[in-house]
Amino acid sequence: MFNFTPLLGAQSASAASQSLLEFDGGIKILIDVGWDEGFDAQKLKELEKHVPTLSFVLLTHATTAHLGAYAHCCKHFPGFSRIPVYATVPVVSLGRTLLLDIYASTPLANAIIPPEALGEFNNARTPNILLQPPSPEDITKYFSTINSLKYSQQHQPIPAPHTPPLSGLTVTAYSAGHTLGGTIWHIQYGMESVVYAVDWNQAREHVLSGAAWLGGGSSGSEVLEQLRRPTALVCSSKGTGLAASARQRNTRDDALLSLIRETVQKGGSVLIPSDSSARVLELSYLLEETWQAETTKSGANASLKEAKIYLASRAASKTMNSLKSMLEWMEEGILKDFEAASAQEENQQQQQQQNRGRGQHVNKGDDEKQARHPFEFRHITILERKSRVNRMLATPEPKIIVASDTSLEWGFSKDAIEALASDERNLIILTERVGEPVQQQKGLGRHLWELWHERSQASAQELASAAIINLSNNQVDIQSTRIAPLEGKSENELYQQYQARRKQLASTTQGEGGTATAEADAREEGSETSSESSDDDDIDNQQQGNIIQASAIAQHKKNKTELTDAELGINILIRKKTVFDYEVAGKKGREKMFPYVAKRRRADEFGDMLRQDEYKRADETDQVAGEALRDANSKQLNAIGQKRKWDDQAIRNVNGVAPKRTRPDGTADDEPSEDEEDKIQGPSKVIFGTATININCRISFVDFSGLHDLRTITMILPLVKPRKVILVAGEADETTELKAKLDDLLKDESKEGESIISTPTIGQTIDASVDTNAWTVKLSRSMVRKLQWQNVRGLGVVAITGRLEAASLNEPSEQLDESAANKKAKLDASTSASAAKDPDKMDTTPILDVVPTNIAARSTAQPFHVGDLRLADLRKLMQASGMTAEFRGEGTLVINGTVAVRKTGTGKIEVDGGAYALADPRSADSGTFFKVKKKIYEGLAVVAGG
Known part of the structure; x- marks a missing residue:
């Protein structure tokens, strides 16, 4: 049995994707933990219900739509971080940098506490209180636990604790194109073969190879055997309504560069909204190679050389650095070019060494010819700080800005459009159709997409023509967000009451382990002002205590003196200095023992973990003559063992100015940062505002989404020959249109006119099992003794030729000895007597017995x-x-x-x-x-x- 349920991303304008696969034996697989630009925590409620029963999780792409909610679930869903997760190496690395960018760019990613979650404490004046976001260290920790797989590597995953065994289930990753490391998942479980292919691209691109349907590209003639004839094919319908000609690599590249060249010649700037870790790789590579080729041109042909390219993303440096070890995941042409350039560089270095030995002159200009990584940019400037982005936007010269995000709701693209929208010479190039969060107001990106779509169709222009639409005095309301700390006692108490309810619910559903997790989270969130502190080992081992005490501690953790003696319980012995006795008569559990928590010995695969502080040398400690340096102003300049800081006078230069350190984006370390103004420690809330901007610039659309089109999907599906097709990840109208076209194409696969294509909605469960006819029979003792089982890849195989007998007939007993025959006769007599009293309990299962010898020769099967x-x-x-x-x-x-x-x-x-x-x-x-x-x-x- 195989059931499929889309939790998000089915016949919806939202791009978020979450799918639940259920197999026999209680096996549940979650594929993708996506979110959309609205970051609405209410959309994750259905996923939270399935967390205790999930066996493992699979991730397909490093985009917001496929793993945007991963860190949120690990942080706020009890038990989710203990579920095994599987993905390819690029998805793990690029997904980590994506979430670092998201949480550093928008406070909405923290997620607003739903009003209904506040229960009776909710009222009309309730502020939009935010949950505590995962820190960069938390995000790194969550992604470090993901199990990385290679393409075509069959793997038997390990199920989560307290979930059923997987019984030989295997998963295999295949290239999906679209993004670096993007995956088509093949899941094999018994007779069920499921291919999950959402957001794939068959065409080869500059950086990405095509999907693996035809052996990793379009050169093959047959579909890979492992992906052929699956039980069910889960495929996306997103973008199939757009023109196929617009997605051809040469066509889209020429269209994009012609738009940029035309705008730069008029003195305008170009804004290209993109994501920060997936499709931005294709865009940045194309622009870098184009500008590199422009350096060899002169005159009017080199019009692009004067314009500068900027890549604005808060995690761009981390993304590009992680790509240095992923050449084998890119298109083969890039790898061959890099290897050829490396070999040429090695030959040049050997030649230079020989010339130096001969005393000959060495040309220093050869450094420009050295082999470099495809993403070591020479013409693209990376911007990671808002202050540098603002200075760049203030410059009047033409520029090309590739900024995150495509929705224009967060990231530097929102700042860029506010600065560029007033000049009619500027151009905004949309690179993919922007989705719309469900049950929320229309975003700026979606609004611009609809404007371009409507006006281009009204002017009888094709979607593939990269039409330019002029917007004159078009006023658009955009939503602004500002984060602020909770104000007043009422808001803080409201947040504490919500936390107490969450901890109580977690402890009720998960027992002592849930209480420990709840208390650890309570200490982790806003515990800076607490009068007592404990290390992580103590928190992990504090797994006892009842629900009332855990709730009370979480509610009053900021002011321990407000706790009553009854609420403190046995903890009164360590919380109050004047109390030395506690009545334990009639108490149970930890109430009968002194509240002492032993430290847990932390160990890894090499043994006990060492504390580095215990092994520091004397010159590494911040002590002089045995006295701690408590006052920073009293430090001596040249004291032995004193650690010097960057602002110490001992390392200032002769002019009395300390040297400046620079960050990866080129800014000084002591430069005032506007980004740090929004960072608030402890509980916070988000304040929404509305601003109106006048858009006088031009907009256009060039399809850089890297998705399959209608022509490709109608060519691939007849070759794959799936028994059932499930369409997800698309809007309602395009899903309906694609189903109508595929019904005519795959009608030969259907039975008696029934469609094999299913289009479920969000939350609708589809039974996609193989249509088989099964019967239940009993094997006679003679038949069981005759069977000779053979193992084939963990499965027992045997061929049976027998005769089916009615359940009322008794098995022949001539082969049994006398005692066994007597026992069988007594058992049959008792069974007949009980069946006569209650006919409903009579066993009607037929019996399969051996074929009599007189007809065995006529019924022998061929091997x-x-x-x-x-x-x-x-x-x-x-x-x-x-x-x-x-x-x-x-x-x-x-x-x-x-x-x-x-x-x-x-x-x-x-x-x-x-x-x-x-x-x-x-x-x-x-x-x-x-x-x-x-x-x-x-x-x-x-x-x-x-």
Whole structure:
């Protein structure tokens, strides 16, 4: 049985994606933990209900729509961080930098506490209180626990604690295109084969290779065998209504560059909203290579050289640094060019060394020819601070700004459009259709997309033509957000009461472990003013206490003196200095023991963890003559062992000015930062405002979304031949249109006119199991003794030829001894008597018995082979046997240079090279053919009914 339920992203304008897959035995798989630009915590309520029963989680793309809520769930959903998560290496690395960018850019990512969660404390004047966001260290920790997989690597995941075993379930990742490390997941469980392909792209791009349907690109002719004929194919319908010609690489690149060149020649600037970790790689690579080519031009042909390119994102440096170790995940052309340039650079260095040895002059201009990583930019300036972005926007010269985010609701793209919208020479290029958060007001990005879409259609222009729409005095209301600390006693008490309710609910549903997690979270959130502190070990071990005390402590954690003696309980012995006795008569649990918590010994795979402070040298401590340096002003300049700071006079230069340190984006370390004004410690709230801007600039659209189009999906699906198709991740109108077209295309696969295509809505469960007819029978004792099981990849296989008998007939007992026959007769008598009293309890299951000898000869079945042989496995077997085995051509394995093994599209194995068996028997080639066939048969099970 296989059930599919879209939690988010089905027939919806929101781009968020969350899918739940359920198999027999209580196995639940969550694919993607997406969010949209609204960051509404209410949309995650359905996901929170399934957290205790999830077996593991799979992630597909490093975008907000696919993992935007991952850190939020780890932070605020009890038990979610203990669920195993699987993804590719680029998705893990780029997803981490994406969330760092999001939480540093918008306070809405913290998530507003839903009003209904406040219960009876809610009123009309309730402020928009924010949850405590995960820190950068928390985000790094959450992503470090994700299990990374490679493409085509079959893996048997480990289920979460307290969930059923997976019983041989395997997951395999295949390239999906669209983003670096983007994944098509293949899930195999028993007879169920599920392919989850949401947001894929078959075409090759500058940085990304195509999807793996045809072997990793469009050059193949057949679909990969592992992805062929699945039980169910979950596919996205997003963007299938757009013109296919607009997505061709050459067409879109020329359209984008022509728009930029035209705008720069008029003295205007270009704003390109993009994400900060996925599609921005394709854009930045194209612009860098274009500007690099412009340096060799002169005159009017080099019009782009005067314009500067800026990449504005708060985590751009981290993103580009993480790409340095991901060349093997990129398109093959990039890797080959980099290897060729590296080899050329090595030859040049050797030549320079020889010239130096001969005393010849070395040209310093060769440094420009050195091999560099594709994302080591020479023409793109990275901006990570708001102050630098504002200074860049204030400059009058033409510029190209690639800024996060596509929705224009957060990130530097929102600041850029406010600065550029008033000049009619400027141009905003939308690179993908912007989604719309459900049940929220329309965002600026969605508004501009609809304006362009409507006016371009009204002017009879195709969507692929990169039409430019002039907006004159178009006023748009944009939403502004400002974070502020909670004010007054009422707001703080409201937040504390919410926290107490959450901790009580967690402790009730999860027992002592939930209480420990609740208390740890309570101490973690806003506990800076607490009068007592404890380390993480003490918090982790404080797993006892009742719900009332945990709630009271969380509610009054900022003022311990308000707790009554009854609320303190046994903790009164350590909270009050004048109390030395406590009545334990009639108490239970921890109320009968002194409140002492032993420290837990922390260890890793190498043994006990060491404390670095205990092994510091004397010159590394902040002490002089055994006295601590409490006052920073009293430090001596040249005291032995004193650690000097950057602002110390001891390291100032001769002019009395301390040297400045620079950050990765080029700003000085002591430069005043506008970003730090919004950082508030402790509970906070968000204040919404509305601002009106006049848009006089121009807008256009060039499709850089990197998604499959209607032509591609209608070509791939007939080759895949899925038994059922589930369409998700698209708006309602395009999903309906795509279903109508696929019904005509896949009508041969349907039975009796039934459609094999399902279009569920959010929360609707679809039964996508294989249509099979199953019957239940009992095997006779004679039949059980005759069975000879064979193992094929963990499955028991046996062929049975038998005769079906009615349940009322007794099994033949001539083969039983006298005692066994008597026992069986008594058992049958008692069974008949009980069945006569209650006919409903009578067992009507038929019995499968052996075929009598007089008709056995006429019912013997022919032997057949069961199993699946992979050529890669056969290659390893032949190499282990001392033979040479290598792939030549496409899908052909050659052993010893004489025998060729091929696998057809239907799974049939063809072995060529039998002519060598007639050669000289003393030749080594004569036995290769038979050895290969023997190894093939050893990998299969030969079964036959007898």
